[in-house]
Amino acid sequence: MKRMTRKATRHVNQNEGLIFEKSSAGKAAWKLPPLDVPEVDTAALLGVAERKDLGSMPEVSEIEIIRHFTRLSTWNYAIDLGMYPLGSCTMKYNPRVNEHVARVEGIANGHPYQPEKISQGALHILKTLSECLLEITGMDAITLQPAAGAHGEMTGLLMVRAYHHSKGNARKKILIPDSAHGTNPATAAMVNYAVENLKSDSRGMVDIAALEAQMSEDVAALMLTNPNTLGVFEQDIHKIADILHAKGGLLYMDGANMNALVGKARPGDFGVDVMHLNLHKTFSTPHGGGGPGSGPVAIKKALEPFLPRPVVVTKPDGTLGFDYDRPQSVGRVRAFYGNFGMFVRALAYIQANGPDGLRRTTEDAVLNANYIRKGLEGTYDLPYATPTMHEVVFSDKVQAKKGVRTMDIAKRLIDYGFHPYTTAFPLIVPGAMMIEPTESESKEEMDLFIEAMKSIADEVEEDPQTVLDAPHSTRVSRLDETAAARKPVLRWKPTA
């Protein structure tokens, strides 16, 4: 590496094969207690349904498993190692007390069908979290059942459809801005709505004239992310809501960017009718390499009859219980009650913050994004000059002249000890570089990031090939994705 970085130093990590390559007959990492009931004749009990062999399942010892996964873990980047500025992903610190309380015996081992009488603890958690989220969003009712953001979107649109249906016309389409996440149109299709794109104006906001022209009594809802994926607050939000409501439409808010608003503004106050939250973004539950998430959906009063079954209620005797008797419900979107373990973590996060902490968190998140914007303005092209909230989107316009694109710069960031930003999204910005620092970064860490980004910009001028070939410091260099897709190898197979 020609340039030295203050953030990271190369160090040795261990090679490790696939677990199957370590397996040999007779090794074991398990021990069962002696059977305290009579042995059974499995062949007699199961007949043809008896399984004889488990194929190439591994046989390894405990120490090998510990080393295997520990070694693999060291090949990952993580929030615990440093800044993870993925735009729209809100990669914030995942507090460890959340993990601790999620593992307390009665919370970790509660059975979803145990009698309500001995489920009051879990019900209390569901109720308290629901109340907190309603206060934070300014909405009237909520379901915690959806398992992730996209699942929340589906649940929200099912309620939108049920609402319109109850008024005699389910309507035909959903308006979606061209800056939206891919899940929005994919969700609309799952609920059998046609998708109509809505273009953004020169400020990166919803084009009000276009919205007025496209709004009709066929439109069920507008799915809007606010702040949107440019990190821009939709300043005409009130007008947008009015245009929709005037023709009987609903305003759906994708809450992916709620980290810009908690404690500072409430969607329920600015005209939103339905919204989902991502507990794995705004409320600090860990991403875990891609999940689990949790996508509660909050709604206004008019949509309450359509909530998924069951709903938590306080019974006449003061205890909590589930109400399944919801004749207008959209039904169930998942077995049981949702990703309960994530509710525990999100509630612990809210408790650790309180009203003052949540407000300060939002302020720091927005402060950090603006600090990065200031630091990199001039070095990278800023396609929209509109004020930034929690994330900022640059483009590779300047660097593209040297043949270096957003993905190349992102890969080079890895050599400087950072996780890349989100590349090539939102689609309305060619060569987008979408940066969301979150509140979890110190001034020092962001100064290092700004320094790294500037250094890469210099490299693009002096020695673009170094950037084009990045990363140079990782175990593997850029991988052949084309070959992976052309002839997929999706599992290990024993060599004959």
Next chain:
Amino acid sequence: MRYLPKSPADREAMLKAIGLRSVDDLFAPIPAEYRLDRDLKIPRQMAESEIVDFFKQRSRENGDGYTSFLGAGAYFHYRPVIIDSLISRGEFLTAYTPYQAEISQGTLQSIFEFQTMICELTGMEVANASMYDGSTAAAEAVMMAVRLTGRRSVVVARSLHPEYREVLATYATHQGMPLAVAGFGADGRLNLKELEKSITAETAAVLIQSPNFFGTIEDVAAVAEIAHKHGAMLVVSIAEAVSLGIVEPPREADIIAMEAQSFGVPMGFGGPYCGVIATREKFVRQMPGRLVGQTTDKHGNRGFVLTLATREQHIRREKATSNICTNQALVALMVNIFMTVYGKIGLKELAKQNLAKTAYAAGQFAKHGKVLFGGAPRFNEFVVETSQDPYAINSRLLGHKMVGGLPLKKFYPELGNAALWCCTELTTRSAIDTAVGLVAESERSVRPAKEEVEEVAR
């Protein structure tokens, strides 16, 4: 606030660098009338010790210390300690979806191993990186069959988990997918005659569960023959993954939709769990969810990447196979570690213990009540019919810190006073004997007033 790494001086310096006077200036883009000028009405900021106390208290109110005979889609198996040791490593816990392959090889290789083991256990050729849970995996598998066959209607076994059926009904509502339900026979298995009657030239998929909701192992080969004869696909849901250690997997299925909670995932009052879809290689391009594939870097080193992404929402938007984005990765890692710990021999021995405990318990119950569906093999659940309301029996058991079987009348009114009992390797003989004794005693005693029963047990 202890999670925020800035001093007041840092904030001042940063504001100054940006050219702003106060933090409020940062929020100027939000119209003034929508800015919240008060504290949120939520609990005050709490110390870590207070948070721990709060949840310990909730734990005490949540069945802590009870012996349970509940299964029905959520199973109490032993979780080896190293699962939590390993998934607690920040490099797994706090990493994002592995889109940047060069710094995500740990997650990617572990998913590749997960996919391999799921294939090995289910007898399928490809498995995805996970779905939300067993119920949504089943619904998505059916929608996959609809795309593959170009047909629309679905036949669902009544012996499929009732909540899975409800989820499928929700997903199907706006897809123009008519659902027909086929009942079960006296042996608890899918009634093949009813299946024959329900299936038509428009049937895209037949969806069954095996072991089914009653713990009974379906005759998958016979069901497959009927489905395939009519050009429909067979989708098999597996809710109790441990069964795969001793029960032949449904190899005749076209798609398997699994719930892997039994493999090292805490019951956690219903989630997060780990759904998976597995299928034949030729159907992979209609599969929802993420897939990891093997490839090489420019030096020829083996490496892993997310692949076949052209199926997914971030590329295809409204034309994607599903809207799923975030899945259950960390839970899939628990499952992966569990499968690695037990492996080829341990999974079989574990499953055999489940079988033995259940056979013993069913035998003991049969002495005092009626055990239904004896005509077909079962894994670790069985249905006991009593003369008394099972809610009454359960309230008696609760007094002994025991949770009895799940009363079935809520889902199957036709089964009257039947309850679904489950035994795993963690169920002791003495717990079984105590429960059987209490049920027998209850059966001999006077039946309490119905209202009182509902008061106590619900």
